[in-house]
Amino acid sequence: MLLRLLLVLLLAGCPSPANTTCSGPVGEAGQPVALGVVLRGADGTTTVAADGAAAALIQPPQGGKVILAGVRARNLDTCGVNLIAAVRDLCTNRVQLEGRPVNLIVADDGWAYPAAPAELDNFANIGVCPNVSGVRNLYGEPYRVEVSVTDKNGKQGSASVMVVPFCAEPEHALDCACTCAARYVLGSSCAARPDAGPGGCPPGDAGVRD
Amino acid sequence: MRWFALLGLVSACPSPSPGTPDAGFRDVSLDPTNATGYQFQTPVYTVPEGKEYQDCWFVAMPDLNAGQDYYMDRFRLGALPGTHHVNVFRVKTIVHLDGAPGTMVHGEDPRTDECFKSGNWSDWPLVVNSQQSDAANPYYDWHLPGNVAHRFSPGEKLMVQVHYVNASTQDTPANAHVVLDMYRSQAAAPVELGTLFATEQSIRICQSNPNPTFHGTCLFNSGGTNIVAANGHFHSRGVSFSVYQWDGVSTTQPPPASMFYSSDHWDHPDMHIYSPVLNDATGGVWWTCEFQWMPPDPAAGGCDAVNARDPSTVKDCCYTFGPVVETSEHCNLFLYYYPKVAASDITCF
Secondary structure, eight states: OOOOOOOOEEETTTOOSSSSOSEEEESSSOOOOOOOEEEEEEEEEEEOTTTTTTEEEETTTTTTTTEEEEEEEEEEEOOSSEEEEEEOOOOTTOEEEEEEEEOEEEOOTTTTEEEETTTTSSSSEEEEOOOOOOSSSSSSSOOOEEEEOOTTTEEEEEEEEEEEEEEOOGHHHHHHHHHHHTTOOOOOOOSOOOOOOSSOTTTSSSSOOO | OEEEEESSSSSSSOOOOOOOOOOOOOOOOOOTOSSSSSEEEOBBBOOOOEEEEEEEEEEEOOOOSTTTTTEEEEEEEEEEETEEEEEHHHOHHHOOOOOOOOOOOEETTTOOGGGGGGGGGGOEEEEEEEEEOTTTTTTTEOOOOOEEHHHHHHHOOOEEEEEEEEESSSSSSOOOOOEEEEEOOSSSSOOOOOEEEOOOOOEEEEETSSSSSEEEEOOSSSSSEEEEEEEOOOOOOOOEEHHHHHHOOSSOOOOOGGGEEOOOOOOOOOEEEEEEEEEOOOEEEEEEEOOOOOOOOGGHHHHHHHHHHHHSSSOOOOOOOOOOTTTTEEEEEEEEEEOTTTTBBBBEE
């Protein structure tokens, strides 16, 4: 299993917007949309992710485990941006995805970030566990997060980054390790932590890892 | 052998008051011909004006096969008008919601009552659901395809969740009453039915962005799935619920030709049964919920009540995820398929 070093660009205090609506057009209208992947941690902090970033597996109120993925962007209208974010398993090429409208707000660095980064609804809530259909564990393995946006004028942009998900909440660690394991059977007991199993693509899966 | 779950008598929780349906409403009843299956019914009760009751009834499946597993291939759910939903789940991990067979956990306050909190049944596989609330046609009678059936074990605990609303967006004109018949399969070796229950997390329908659309996907365990039935669920701000066949790989919405379910009736969404079944060789479904923000009813508390449910610090009269029809929203998909693979049903949260 290839694990890259975690290179997470911590935004020194990801910009805290003065208000939490949106900033309208940001950047240069004639330029292509510039985009980066923003991940939200279990503690509510956000990071702009680089390849190898740790992606928190978080239990939202409804249950399951999600990766909260958003964007920082320029050269688009930041109000009501339609976001699609996906987690792709490069062993099988299959994805889980989620899409929703989000608002962004410009920061001092000229990029627009999630308007209310503490809130779950400012990010795509990509449901990845229970990992019923996955052929390998959702944690400790590389996956690709892909994001795409369309603003209200139809301008589009996309970005992706390789991440390594991890169980981010100690209070849910046992459940996370169990329900995010490969081929979890829905409702099966999580009383004992399962073996993590071997890493990498299982034999027989058409790997498309790049 | 007939099995009745005689309920209300053994509940440790506040029981609804038994009553008689008003004149003009034909009551629902169990099927007297179902002599070999399983039967359950709630008491007849009233839902006061302005109230929503969500009750979680716990039942144990009987021993119908000398200690061995057995199969059911027909489900008949009857409900007097006003029911928002009836969902049946297999009880698995206990969080904060449980009850002995024959008892009920009453839900009236979504802030405190466990029967309203979906995290309590997040790994409980779906068995069957109905959203039918029609005085002229109060029964949802579903025959599974030939040689396909749900498998049950003797003593297996189920939870029957009944949600009645008597408020401004939906009303209960008479009393509340739900009946459930399950019928034994006579097939020698049925193919096991699988279920898929999926919800959109952290939805938000706001005054400042009044027409949002949310997208979700869910993967099957393998190709070669046969979709038997589907229905979508949202509340009164929901304007369009669509489900598409999806290749499990693409990150763009499938074309209209791939759509196999659509509903724009939030209060009585279609339970679409596919006959012949819908073959899906590709691996997943993509669903969308389109909403239109509307001002909340002042009698139900207006924006103050909606904002009170919003966990965000940003108050924009946003309807957020929740079970209360008047002040919150859902975007849930119920889907039935076969064969079940690797003994697992599917949830996507």
